[in-house]
Amino acid sequence: MNTCVEAAIAAPEEVQPAWGAVFAMTLGVFGLITAEFLPASLLTPMAATLGVTEGMAGQTVTATAVVALVTSLVIAVVTRNIDRRWVLLAFSVLLVGSNLLVAFAPNLTVVLSGRVLLGIAIGGFWTMSAATAMRLVPEAMVPRALSIIFSGVSVATVAAAPLGSYFGHLIGWRNVFLIATAIGVFAFIWQLFTLPRMAPTGSARMGTLVEVMKRPAMRMGMIAVVLVFTGHFAFFTYLRPFLEVVTGVSVNGLSGMLLGFGVANFIGTSLAGFVLERNLRMILLLMPLAMGGMALALVVLGRAPVADAILVALWGMAFGGVPVAWTTWITRTVPDEAESGGGLIVAAIQLAITLGAAVGGAVFDATGAKGVFIGCGMVLLVAAATIGTKLHPVSPAYDARNFIGEADEA
Template sequence: MMKSLPLATPPSSNWSAVGSMSMCVALLIASEFMPVSLLTPIAHDLGATEGLAGQAISVSGCVAVLTSLLITGVAGSFDRRRLLCALTATMLLSLVLIALAPNFGLLMLARALLGVTIGGFWSLSTATLVQLVPAESMPRALSVLYLGNAAATAFAAPIGSFAGALVGWRGVFWGLVPLAAAALLWQWRALPSAATRQSQAQAQAQGQVLSLLRRAPVRRAVAGVMLAFGGAFTAFTYFRPFLERHGHADAAQLSLLLLALGVAGFPGTWAAGAQVQRHGEALLRLLPLALGLVTLALPWVGAAHWALALLLFAWGLLNAALPVAWFHWLTHGIADAPEAGGGLMVAAIQLSILLGAGVGGLLLDHVGVTAPLFGGAALLAAAAVSLGDGRRLRGACLPSTRCAAEPPAP
């Protein structure tokens, strides 16, 4: 297992470092999924269908998968602060190129650069938190990290939709550029240097991300992650066309509906952080099941905007809790290889986003506007079934290593 300089009682400055990572997470989420709220104008401006424009999310996911599988093999050779800041700088460059993109090809290239940051940053985030805070503070640190997720989910889509109508979709991405620059500066000042010390054998073990799949509980976890996140993003990527066509929402109504979806991320993240220590296994099983039921209910309420708002709030609540539950499982489930486990987890999530956005786009273009929701609900149900009662995920650490204690049974 990779060893870093011990931080028995982390100083308060380390919480500033956690905050800087949370801001980067917020910008990553906003940048990655901003096309969801701007899908229609991007497609119109670049001469593409909405389903094809949705593949801008898929390409970032594809590159993120490759990056997450490769980065743990080299991470131990670099100062952690420099590596994370380099990834944030890559996101900054991507945002500039997206705002300037004159055609769909350059947009896809810029999104590929964003995928490098997504795969690298998420792969290293959990292992970095382990170095920054003591074990008993990990649930709190994860909650702080995912507050950035909740903030971006809350405000990126409605602000993107509203601002896009005022300044255009390019103006929206230009607005993210100074925020990314501020995040880069904060990270450089707040993150401590964290050069790791490891043997050659340990470096090889950390780099062999796919070797974790030899462990049966890890294989089950990867399957559950891919089904859950794939189902969520099969539906989520195409919420805007669904709300416009099926829900008959105009620009103002669309912004309010997306705001209801996003604001729910705050209580969802907080509730997951408060409950995950005691009920982690139950959350992994119940969250995708409940999310699938809410997704199924959306097409049946028609153009009743108050009902759509309530359902979207519930959807956002459940969706925000999902990554908190899974990354908490990572901190104890694969505690003997946190960076390799983080890379594998991120690869699984990003691959599922790629496939989900791709399948959803095909369903939208060839079946109908509600088809992505039904397809997503089916995948979410399959995720719940694949996990059973959660006991199948136990014993993911090697018997010869020292891992965190298993969570109590639900």
Template sequence: MTDTTSELDDAAIDFDTAEPAAWSAMTWFAVLSMAATSFALVSAEFLPAGLLTPMARDLGITEGTAGQVVTATASVGAVTALLSNVLIGRLNRKAVLVGLSALAIGSNILAALATDFWLLLLGRAGLGIALSGFWALSVAVVARLVGANATGRGMAIVTLGVSLATIAAPSMGALISDWLGWRIAMAMTAGLAALAMLLQALSLPTLPASTSNSLADVFRLTGRRGVQLGMLAILLLMTGHFAGSVYVRPFLEQVTLLETESIALALLGFGIASVIGNVAGGRMADASIRLALGVTAALMAVAALALVLWGAHIGVAFAFVSLWGFAFGMAPVVLPTNLSRGAPDALEAAGSLMVVSFQVAISIGAVFGGYVVDHYGAVGPLTLTTVLAASTGALALLQPRS
């Protein structure tokens, strides 16, 4: 098996055409090490949602400015996602993955020790490189570990780390920051990355590169209408999501008037609902990607609008934060599937554009969300979420029926 684009694209299309062979213990160990890495990296990515208020207070900055730690991660990640396969050239993929985990360790430690906002940004930028580099390689590596016919099964296990991080990071971050301080919470993500690096070093086989990569195929896809609509859907919905979700804690504190423990429970509900939404999104996307995109956008718009209108009521806040989590859980399944329909013959190149689109959307969302929260208060970002999610719903009407 190799990790060339054509072979992996074929694997993505035809992975279930034959019965996969039983995995050896070492194969399981290697795949689980990838899942542990996704958990460690995504935990660090989502952690600021639960640390924003104490982080801003400690560094003497506004909550809107503190939210730009998300921008730093995503902005660097967007460039990394586009260039990673070119920059790593023929380096052994195991060495690259272990190196990316080492970078995550250093970046999280720097963020935890940061004495000013710029050092914090530098640490988060390093995390952005580690995140995007890992996801850019993940499908190719999993395909080589388990074989083309089991790539989907392998990726399902790897992305389990994302679901678990979505549940654990914001809620546990809020609790740990309240008990021990936000710096300890940030340092714990360095420990998770160290564990993931150890598992990778012990379990991954040597993975020599089989080919170099070019940007030509990636840029060529941007001329296709289906790809353009898919990228626009990601930009609208994820910009809306991250414009509001980063500032959910200030909203729950200032509007719903919740204490830290109650905020942690609300964020836990968000995470659990996102796992359920992930399953629902997969089933709906298989049935009708157009419908799935419309439902995902509509649910997020309704959840954000309800919080704006009635979020002062505790029961309403808990219910619609969970609904928002459900919609967010659908999005990582529905949005990439929607984009891939525009390039069924070039799924990996489309995947690169998908990662870039997500990271750009996170950056834009954090920037605009920070501006809005500083000028219009905690309700402002959620209003922006409502508008952009509703716009995505309208865009879904332009998608081809499937």
């Protein structure tokens, strides 16, 4: 019998909830996502100081995303023999080091080096978030813990860009990164005192990714994830031109709608944990179904600012539960290899971000913003159909024990 898998099944029911550690991880993810988004609001002054074009400075975002993608696929293997507590603390150290490098960088090369460190931390953290939540709280509370952790993403999404721009104007972009450094230091200290020891329980190797991918539920889940996130990021990437050209809102109206999206997204993320504890499969199905319907409704309504603002906010609320739901799905579908499964989901999301922006751009050039929204609406409806007909989540115990049986037979 595979003892690592047995531990994966038993541990969630035996562990006492470590909410202090959950909130420490939430602060850590807030620091990571804030650092990831800061260049978007500080691009012009950064480029001017470093003596490069804004396009070149924009590669700081690209470097982070590419490294995060690669890291998500290999981090479980590279750290398979290391206590998870120390791995998570290392991500906070990388966050601090990244921000310090950027804050004191004399040139773009040093900035890119710092952003590479950040990419490792982001990719590694997301890969291990599901498996870590399973170790910190009982099985029934995992969705709630994940919703708390992901709320750090929502807050950072709403606050990082406007606050970065505001403080960058007042105190300079380098000092903004020093503030982000202080957040990382605080997160490290909090995690140091709250994260318990978490001995590695998996048997991760490069072949494990392939083995996990071979499981039918995982294959269909990956397809559904790519469809859902591609539809969302095509929508979000071209939301501003749609609201400006089709809806016809002013700059102030646009800012208000985007703020409404962010606030609603935070609310959706916060509520997701409680809802997911009751019916995971229903949420996986309803979210893309609702988002697809809203995308098509926006096209039909056209110039209707109030209705569009409501639909955009509802979209934000609906999407707030999506990352939490899919991370929870990983804990129930591949509990014996949650880190490898988490890495595959992170890679699928990164691929979806690329597809959403690239394909959405081609459609936008050919048909305009309405064409993009029609396309992403159809993609999301296909995702909902795929989830409803092909994806059948099972209980953690059933799935893991079936896997044990297969391993023993082999």
